[in-house]
Amino acid sequence: MSDTAFQQALRHYDDGTAERAELKLLTKELLNRLVAKAPGHAVEVRIPPYGAVQCIEGPRHTRGTPGAVIEMPPELWIEVALGRTSWADARMSGKLRASGERTDLTALLPLTNS
Numbered sequence: 001m002s003d004t005a006f007q008q009a010l011r012h013y014d015d016g017t018a019e020r021a022e023l024k025l026l027t028k029e030l031l032n033r034l035v036a037k038a039p040g041h042a043v044e045v046r047i048p049p050y051g052a053v054q055c056i057e058g059p060r061h062t063r064g065t066p067g068a069v070i071e072m073p074p075e076l077w078i079e080v081a082l083g084r085t086s087w088a089d090a091r092m093s094g095k096l097r098a099s100g101e102r103t104d105l106t107a108l109l110p111l112t113n114s
Contacts, residue, residue, distance in 0.1 A: 030081040033111040046071040068100030083110025
């Protein structure tokens with residue numbers, strides 16, 4: 001994905017005009033950045049309805065629900081991934097569900113290119 005497309009989608013998100021396709025683009029790109037920063041298969045991060053990835057080194061699950069799962073809505077993921085909302089604040093919002101080991105992403109955030 002081009003950085004130009006990401007930046008344009010982010011501008012639309014910031015001004016409140018992002019469409020579904022732009023939310024999907026932002027969600028997927030930020031999930032890809034998370035995997036690049038913390039490759040592995042110990043934690044599954046789910047951002048319904050746009051994507052799910054496995055990341056962070058550790059035990060790999062092969063069937064069923066993984067032992068470590070993080071799930072949140074796309075808008076919260078974008079805010080957390082960009083460092084606009086802290087992990088702690090996201091947890092306190094009640095919109096982020098995290099269970100299992102290694103489900104605190106604080107040390108990996110934000111996922112910006114800088």
